[in-house]
Amino acid sequence: MEKKDLKPAGVFKYFEEICQVPRPSKKEEKIIAYLKAFGEKHKLETKVDEAGNVLIKKPATPGMENRKTVVLQSHIDMVCEKNNDVKHDFLTDPIETEIDGEWLKAKGTTLGADNGIGVATELAILADDSIEHGPIECLFTVDEETGLTGAFALKEGFMNGDILLNLDSEDEGVEVQTGLGDGDDLFGLVLFAVAGRYGDGCGAGRSARIGLCGDCKSLLGFRGGEPVGIFGKRVLPVVVGSDSQLFFVGFGGSGREGNGF
Numbered sequence: 001m002e003k004k005d006l007k008p009a010g011v012f013k014y015f016e017e018i019c020q021v022p023r024p025s026k027k028e029e030k031i032i033a034y035l036k037a038f039g040e041k042h043k044l045e046t047k048v049d050e051a052g053n054v055l056i057k058k059p060a061t062p063g064m065e066n067r068k069t070v071v072l073q074s075h076i077d078m079v080c081e082k083n084n085d086v087k088h089d090f091l092t093d094p095i096e097t098e099i100d101g102e103w104l105k106a107k108g109t110t111l112g113a114d115n116g117i118g119v120a121t122e123l124a125i126l127a128d129d130s131i132e133h134g135p136i137e138c139l140f141t142v143d144e145e146t147g148l149t150g151a152f153a154l155k156e157g158f159m160n161g162d163i164l165l166n167l168d169s170e171d172e173g174v175e176v177q178t179g180l181g182d183g184d185d186l187f188g189l190v191l192f193a194v195a196g197r198y199g200d201g202c203g204a205g206r207s208a209r210i211g212l213c214g215d216c217k218s219l220l221g222f223r224g225g226e227p228v229g230i231f232g233k234r235v236l237p238v239v240v241g242s243d244s245q246l247f248f249v250g251f252g253g254s255g256r257e258g259n260g261f
Contacts, residue, residue, distance in 0.1 A: 001099050010124035011117070012104075018116055018123075019095040025077040025146040027091060028052055035076070035140055042127060051153035054140040058126050060133060067134025071161030072125065074118030074168055075144035075151075082109040115144065118167030137161050144168075 006012040023031040035054045039046030045057040054076070060067060080090040086108035096107040105111060122138040125131065137159050142150035 001102065003097070003099060003104070006104065008124065010128060011120045013120075014123040014127075015113075015116055015120035016097065018119055019097055019112065022091055022093065023077055023112070024080045024090050025143050028077055028142045031076045032142075038123060038126075044126060047158075049153070049155065049158055051150050052142040053150050053154060053158070055159055056122075056126060056138045056140075058133075058136040058138070060135045061131075064132060064134045068162035069135040069137060069160060070133075071137045071139055071159050071164040072122045073139040073141065073164060073166050074115045074122060075141045076115070076119055077143055077145050078112035078114065078116060079110050079145050115168045121167055135161075 003012070003016065018031065018034065021031045021034045029052075032048060032052050032054055035056065036046055036048065039054075039056045046054065048054050059065075082088045082090075088109050090109075095109060095112055097104055097111070098107055099105075104113075119140060122140070125133075125136065126138055139159055141148075141154070144150065
């Protein structure tokens with residue numbers, strides 16, 4: 001197998017492109033510039049907030065303007081580590097990739113697929129005019145790896161979607177769902193952890209549900225069908241086991257209809 005054989009071709013095309021752009025946490029200036037240039041090239045509305053988070057909007061396919069707006073979210077920074085015998089400057093050097101059997105790997109450094117593959121997926125969708133869709137907003141957040149500071153810096157009104165899909169996960173076949181309660185114009189940052197490897201009853205292929213209840217002042221988390229805690233509107237990861245894992249980030253807006261995202 002060669003790089004040109006990787007599928008979906010559009011996703012891996014953009015993943016290879018962003019591998020050429022240095023993007024350490026807190027040093028995302030170059031990838032922000034890349035995203036702005038991408039938006040301009042494709043004549044898409046693009047904006048950047050004070051923290052450096054980027055939002056690129058794609059209008060709906062004609063006839064689908066009344067569909068709910070979907071927000072796709074990923075983070076643009078990466079963990080920067082290298083082997084002792086490798087000379088690499090993450091501030092200036094591209095990530096060198098190679099095919100190893102059926103795997104795409106980096107040569108002596110971290111690959112940055114977390115969350116570069118999510119970024120590449122969003123870019124491929126934005127660039128592909130053959131896909132029929134409702135309004136799309138692609139959100140690219142900064143500095144996830146060292147504290148989620150980009151996500152915490154988001155302000156109400158920066159995005160306007162009804163449904164959010166977070167494209168940052170470690171396992172295939174895992175579904176996470178959330179629901180919003182009966183609040184108005186609320187902006188909640190939802191982070192939650194599940195004990196063990198997604199907890200009892202929440203393994204690969206199963207779903208863990210959370211919901212904002214009542215006036216969205218609290219969050220109820222479930223593990224294996226049992227509640228594991230109630231947290232404030234803006235919540236930090238809750239430890240429900242010694243090997244808990246944070247595995248979902250979601251942003252909620254108005255919950256009048258109680259829609260999940």
